[in-house]
Amino acid sequence: MHKITKAPLPLCGLARCFLTEKHLPSVNVVRKRQFCSGNEGDLGKNEVYDVIISGGGMVGSTMACSLGMDPNLADKKILLLEAGNKKVMDKVPDTYSTRVSSISPGSATLLSGIGAWEHIREMRCKPYKRMQVWDACSDALITFDKEDLENEMAYIVENDIVVVSITRQLDTLSDNVQVKYRSKVVKYTWPMPHHAAESVPWVQVTLANGETLQTKLLIGADGPNSMVRQELGIPTVKWNYDQSAVVAVLHLSELSDTHSSLVWSTSHRLAEELLELDEESFVDAINSAFWSSENHSELIETAGSLFRGALSAIMPSAGTPRQLPPSVAGIGPKSRVMFPLGMGHASEYVRHRVVLIGDAAHRVHPLAGQGANLGFGDVAGLTQLLSQAAFNGKDLGAIQHLLEYETERQRHNLPMMTAIDLMKRLYSTDVAPAVLLRTFGLQATNMLPTLKEQIMAFASK
Amino acid sequence: ICSHFSFLRPPRITLTRSASQSTVDSSEVRRFRLLASKWWDEEGEFAALHAMNDLRVPFVRDNLLTVHRARHPGKPLAGLRVLDVGCGGGPPLGRLGANVLGIDPVEESIRIAQLHSSHDPDLRDRVSYRACTLEELSGEGEGERGAAQFDAVVASEVVEHLADLETFALCCSHVLKPGGSLFITTINKTKLSYALAIVVAEQLLRIVPRGTHDWEKFISPEELERLLGSNGFTVQSVQGMMYSPLSGAWSWTDGTAINYALHAVKEGHGVEDSSSYPEEHTETTHS
Numbered sequence: 001m002h003k004i005t006k007a008p009l010p011l012c013g014l015a016r017c018f019l020t021e022k023h024l025p026s027v028n029v030v031r032k033r034q035f036c037s038g039n040e041g042d043l044g045k046n047e048v049y050d051v052i053i054s055g056g057g058m059v060g061s062t063m064a065c066s067l068g069m070d071p072n073l074a075d076k077k078i079l080l081l082e083a084g085n086k087k088v089m090d091k092v093p094d095t096y097s098t099r100v101s102s103i104s105p106g107s108a109t110l111l112s113g114i115g116a117w118e119h120i121r122e123m124r125c126k127p128y129k130r131m132q133v134w135d136a137c138s139d140a141l142i143t144f145d146k147e148d149l150e151n152e153m154a155y156i157v158e159n160d161i162v163v164v165s166i167t168r169q170l171d172t173l174s175d176n177v178q179v180k181y182r183s184k185v186v187k188y189t190w191p192m193p194h195h196a197a198e199s200v201p202w203v204q205v206t207l208a209n210g211e212t213l214q215t216k217l218l219i220g221a222d223g224p225n226s227m228v229r230q231e232l233g234i235p236t237v238k239w240n241y242d243q244s245a246v247v248a249v250l251h252l253s254e255l256s257d258t259h260s261s262l263v264w265s266t267s268h269r270l271a272e273e274l275l276e277l278d279e280e281s282f283v284d285a286i287n288s289a290f291w292s293s294e295n296h297s298e299l300i301e302t303a304g305s306l307f308r309g310a311l312s313a314i315m316p317s318a319g320t321p322r323q324l325p326p327s328v329a330g331i332g333p334k335s336r337v338m339f340p341l342g343m344g345h346a347s348e349y350v351r352h353r354v355v356l357i358g359d360a361a362h363r364v365h366p367l368a369g370q371g372a373n374l375g376f377g378d379v380a381g382l383t384q385l386l387s388q389a390a391f392n393g394k395d396l397g398a399i400q401h402l403l404e405y406e407t408e409r410q411r412h413n414l415p416m417m418t419a420i421d422l423m424k425r426l427y428s429t430d431v432a433p434a435v436l437l438r439t440f441g442l443q444a445t446n447m448l449p450t451l452k453e454q455i456m457a458f459a460s461k
Numbered sequence: 462i463c464s465h466f467s468f469l470r471p472p473r474i475t476l477t478r479s480a481s482q483s484t485v486d487s488s489e490v491r492r493f494r495l496l497a498s499k500w501w502d503e504e505g506e507f508a509a510l511h512a513m514n515d516l517r518v519p520f521v522r523d524n525l526l527t528v529h530r531a532r533h534p535g536k537p538l539a540g541l542r543v544l545d546v547g548c549g550g551g552p553p554l555g556r557l558g559a560n561v562l563g564i565d566p567v568e569e570s571i572r573i574a575q576l577h578s579s580h581d582p583d584l585r586d587r588v589s590y591r592a593c594t595l596e597e598l599s600g601e602g603e604g605e606r607g608a609a610q611f612d613a614v615v616a617s618e619v620v621e622h623l624a625d626l627e628t629f630a631l632c633c634s635h636v637l638k639p640g641g642s643l644f645i646t647t648i649n650k651t652k653l654s655y656a657l658a659i660v661v662a663e664q665l666l667r668i669v670p671r672g673t674h675d676w677e678k679f680i681s682p683e684e685l686e687r688l689l690g691s692n693g694f695t696v697q698s699v700q701g702m703m704y705s706p707l708s709g710a711w712s713w714t715d716g717t718a719i720n721y722a723l724h725a726v727k728e729g730h731g732v733e734d735s736s737s738y739p740e741e742h743t744e745t746t747h748s
Contacts, residue, residue: 074535393553
């Protein structure tokens with residue numbers, strides 16, 4: 001079951017003379033500075049990192065920050081490896097970027113805890129109180145909002161802004177968190193699971209520049225096509241939806257708050273066509289998708305309004321006022337991008353000395369805006385477990401507490417992913433029974449406050 | 462604990478102190494020499510003992526922290542010197558910042574422990590090992606000012622293998638600083654412990670290698686307390702522990718009928734001023 005390559009024998013460990021018990025703090029200080037310099041590949045004398053995080057996207061860099069700020073991990077050596085360049089932003093650009101994420105209140109709390117949320121709010125983010133989902137084939141819609149509460153439901157934030165804010169926090173943690181940009185990993189070498197005393201017990205990470213690093217725990221935050229996951233041979237349940245998403249920034253006809261972000265999930269073919277259209281035609285296509293009734297069949301419309309009538313008889317006060325779909329006036333210049341959609345779930349999140357977080361472990365359809373939040377949930381859960389393990393003097397890479405993380409997160413992630421997948425499938429079809437089902441389902445859900453609250457509460461975590 | 466062991470005094474070496482009868486049991490030593498390398502496999506034959514760290518480490522850590530306030534974030538036991546008799550509990554305490562010396566008479570155990578430690582720069586600096594007995598170590602300190610060297614002695618699953626506990630207690634007292642802590646985990650001598658620790662654990666479920674324990678050597682907490690009391694220790698707390706073969710985990714329990722942990726303090730005032738001594742004397746439960 002373990003796909004592990006044999007680790008090379010360390011030639012120097014055995015010959016090491018035993019040090020006296022005298023504690024020499026100055027030696028540690030020197031070592032801390034030394035590990036910044038390049039390593040000639042000598043495995044003997046090294047620095048062993050306590051944690052290496054592979055992948056400096058939103059989730060990976062939040063993980064680095066979160067660990068770096070934990071008091072129980074204060075003396076640990078943490079390294080974040082990112083293949084791209086360091087993202088800096090002196091000034092927030094006027095044009096909106098197309099890649100955005102919906103940040104739940106739970107994720108906002110995490111980001112606030114690491115000090116990044118203030119930066120995000122200073123730069124740009126949009127709290128939203130309402131999410132409305134329109135169905136192309138009927139009049140059904142579902143509205144999520146928290147009218148009676150002060151708190152916003154969630155935030156839409158551009159991904160770049162999130163990363164820049166976290167990077168700013170990482171800069172303040174340079175004592176125990178080191179970041180290497182433009183560092184691409186070419187190879188991982190896995191240790192034997194049980195202590196064969198002669199072999200190197202650590203995970204070895206080889207970079208493109210030839211450096212080899214060692215770590216007691218490797219955190220794979222390297223995205224949906226995670227190399228860490230693939231190199232471990234972890235089976236992944238995945239399928240590609242035969243859909244792609246077209247994302248764009250819209251300028252709405254409504255007065256204030258004129259910019260909005262669009263994620264349009266549709267077939268690959270249509271997505272490609274949409275990308276090819278000139279801006280005006282694209283705007284027309286969007287408006288038509290929102291407003292047109294050409295996919296509405298008479299049967300469904302009638303059934304739908306009958307059902308709505310019946311529900312109002314039972315619960316006259318239920319149902320919030322419908323918001324009409326927006327009218328789009330234009331789109332942000334050069335803001336259209338397309339990416340394929342898929343779902344993926346790693347059957348295992350952990351192995352000896354390795355743990356997967358974020359999209360590397362689970363990849364979802366963006367329709368519910370939950371992908372980033374699942375990743376942030378992983379960060380919060382794993383930080384807490386590692387913090388406790390450190391306080392108990394444990395080896396951070398020991399599988400016992402890593403398995404606790406896996407259980408906890410799978411219990412949370414799987415229901416969410418299944419729900420998103422089901423919703424996606426339900427919405428992808430225009431076959432009448434399915435449409436009816438979702439029409440009724442949507443209407444009923446819209447009118448049942450408890451159910452909506454449950455959904456919102458779950459999505460807010 | 463690198464191995465379950467006893468103190469072996471090789472026949473030709475004479476110690477400087479007037480040696481009492483030895484605490485030797487050479488057959489025990491022979492048995493554990495064979496098992497030395499298997500100790501480090503956390504999921505192997507000694508899994509149950511490794512799992513005990515989940516209770517043992519917090520027990521030692523928290524009791525030391527009530528006396529020595531943690532000043533170093535991330536390394537709550539920084540600056541403390543700990544002697545681990547029958548080394549095996551060293552690494553977790555080392556990771557918490559303590560300087561640990563692990564001793565064991567079985568050289569093979571020491572060699573393997575050193576090997577494991579050698580890979581980890583954190584542990585290399587803080588955890589060291591010596592193949593010697595407690596008597597030898599305490600004998601070295603005699604007559605020198607450096608006799609009382611340790612803030613804490615940890616003797617986990619050791620006491621039930623010794624023939625001579627008086628010497629053991631005396632040596633512990635000798636190597637500890639005044640006010641220093643002694644942590645013992647061991648097995649009570651009751652009908653229940655015979656049933657569970659010998660019959661069930663060794664013979665039926667094979668959780669523990671056969672022949673590991675000799676019921677005659679088990680000691681009750683009352684007797685242990687009496688023995689320690691007459692050697693200059695005050696027992697601060699006794700807590701029962703229980704192992705569940707189903708979950709593979711240990712938990713604290715009210716009864717001390719089978720396994721228990723004991724914390725005792727050597728009389729005298731330590732470096733930390735006496736006002737930081739714990740006021741509460743945890744009720745010693747004997748059942």
